[in-house]
Amino acid sequence: MTSSEIRNSFLKFFEERGHSIVPSSPVVPYDDPTLLFTNAGMNQFKDVFLGTGRRPYKRAVDTQKCIRVSGKHNDLEEVGRDTYHHTFFEMLGNWSFGDYYKKEAIEWAWELLTKVWELPKNRLWATVYKDDEEAEQLWKKVTDIDPTHVLRFGEKDNFWEMGETGPCGPCSEIHMDRTPGGNAPASMVNAGHPEMMEIWNLVFIQYDRDASGKLTPLPAKHVDTGMGFERMCAVLQNKESNYDTDVFSPLLSRISEITGKTYQASLEDGGVDRSRGQTGSSVSIQQSEIDVAMRVVADHLRALTFAIADSAIPSNEGRGYVLRRLLRRAARFGRNLGMDKPFIYKLVPTLVEAMGSSFPEISQKREHIEKVIKGEEEGFNNTLDRGLNVFNDIALETLHSQFQKEGYYYRS
Numbered sequence: 230m231t232s233s234e235i236r237n238s239f240l241k242f243f244e245e246r247g248h249s250i251v252p253s254s255p256v257v258p259y260d261d262p263t264l265l266f267t268n269a270g271m272n273q274f275k276d277v278f279l280g281t282g283r284r285p286y287k288r289a290v291d292t293q294k295c296i297r298v299s300g301k302h303n304d305l306e307e308v309g310r311d312t313y314h315h316t317f318f319e320m321l322g323n324w325s326f327g328d329y330y331k332k333e334a335i336e337w338a339w340e341l342l343t344k345v346w347e348l349p350k351n352r353l354w355a356t357v358y359k360d361d362e363e364a365e366q367l368w369k370k371v372t373d374i375d376p377t378h379v380l381r382f383g384e385k386d387n388f389w390e391m392g393e394t395g396p397c398g399p400c401s402e403i404h405m406d407r408t409p410g411g412n413a414p415a416s417m418v419n420a421g422h423p424e425m426m427e428i429w430n431l432v433f434i435q436y437d438r439d440a441s442g443k444l445t446p447l448p449a450k451h452v453d454t455g456m457g458f459e460r461m462c463a464v465l466q467n468k469e470s471n472y473d474t475d476v477f478s479p480l481l482s483r484i485s486e487i488t489g490k491t492y493q494a495s496l497e498d499g500g501v502d503r504s505r506g507q508t509g510s511s512v513s514i515q516q517s518e519i520d521v522a523m524r525v526v527a528d529h530l531r532a533l534t535f536a537i538a539d540s541a542i543p544s545n546e547g548r549g550y551v552l553r554r555l556l557r558r559a560a561r562f563g564r565n566l567g568m569d570k571p572f573i574y575k576l577v578p579t580l581v582e583a584m585g586s587s588f589p590e591i592s593q594k595r596e597h598i599e600k601v602i603k604g605e606e607e608g609f610n611n612t613l614d615r616g617l618n619v620f621n622d623i624a625l626e627t628l629h630s631q632f633q634k635e636g637y638y639y640r641s
């Protein structure tokens with residue numbers, strides 16, 4: 230299945246079960262000053278959960294554009310070094326606003342994963358909140374999951390909160406065992422192992438947490454689910470790395486064309502970054518650095534394009550500053566690809582071609598996005614060149630005095 234087919238089959242599955250397909254909200258949440266970027270599918274439905282807003286539907290399905298650039302699970306400096314964290318990503322979700330609850334959420338998740346997408350049941354694990362007897366029993370009753378694959382965890386893993394205060398509730402996550410043998414032990418679940426991948430989070434929203442930490446039951450119970458689209462594409466396309474899926478491969482090919490460098494992580498080792506703490510690798514450090522740089526550029530280009538399409542602009546503060554940092558990080562890594570002239574903007578048409586039909590705003594604003602990125606690249610390259618020249622001068626000076634000290638110039 231192509232990534233477009235995967236996205237559409239998720240939407241269609243829930244549409245057939247009475248859900249309205251709703252558009253993603255902008256990735257720049259202008260009506261919520263507490264939030265730099267939209268970071269979860271539920272942001273646009275916060276008011277419905279709290280009972281202060283209404284929608285003309287009780288069931289919805291969508292793919293939400295999200296940007297996460299900070300927080301303990303997504304340190305910007307790490308993006309590109311591994312093969313499954315991103316600054317920009319899509320979160321597929323189905324929603325119940327005071328309508329169905331745990332039973333249908335669990336039943337349908339299992340049906341989509343195992344019947345429609347035909348994932349092997351023996352590789353799937355479900356976690357539930359430590360007190361959630363009901364969810365544990367439902368997994369055993371309404372699905373044919375291996376009963377030993379249903380595990381309980383505490384607040385950290387299985388109680389989802391949107392922030393310090395606000396709508397929250399116990400959640401049930403589905404994890405996929407991607408080890409070669411498919412017989413990973415239970416101890417690998419929630420242990421930060423990349424081969425035991427969390428693929429879907431079903432949140433049962435039922436409380437509002439106030440500033441003192443107290444939980445008050447909400448007037449109605451809701452379902453909020455979130456599935457990382459790029460990860461699911463890697464699973465369904467049987468790729469070890471998100472960057473080997475068709476979500477990223479057109480961008481990596483275009484980066485190759487422009488820079489004359491080749492992306493080799495996928496060929497050699499499934500995208501493991503060998504430059505970190507490993508020696509004796511058959512892939513040279515230099516190639517590994519090229520692979521990292523190509524992933525950084527592809528990732529950041531997506532975040533920049535979608536944020537600029539939703540009217541953000543690089544600047545020196547707030548959201549704009551985050552965009553500036555992203556652009557500069559991509560441009561710095563671009564230097565590892567031998568690029569000291571603007572080139573990132575040239576990738577925009579490739580992204581538009583791949584994603585413009587699902588997100589028309591990037592097609593409509595293509596020229597504007599290119600212009601903004603190009604202008605920002607030019608500005609930064611000039612700054613960087615000046616900085617590098619100063620650095621080179623200082624380095625030469627230092628070398629010169631070192632050589633003098635060592636008498637290097639007087640040796641014959």
Ligand code: SER
Pocket residue numbers: 268269270271322389430431432453454455456
């Ligand atoms: N709100 C949950 C999350 O962001 C599920 O969508 O993970």
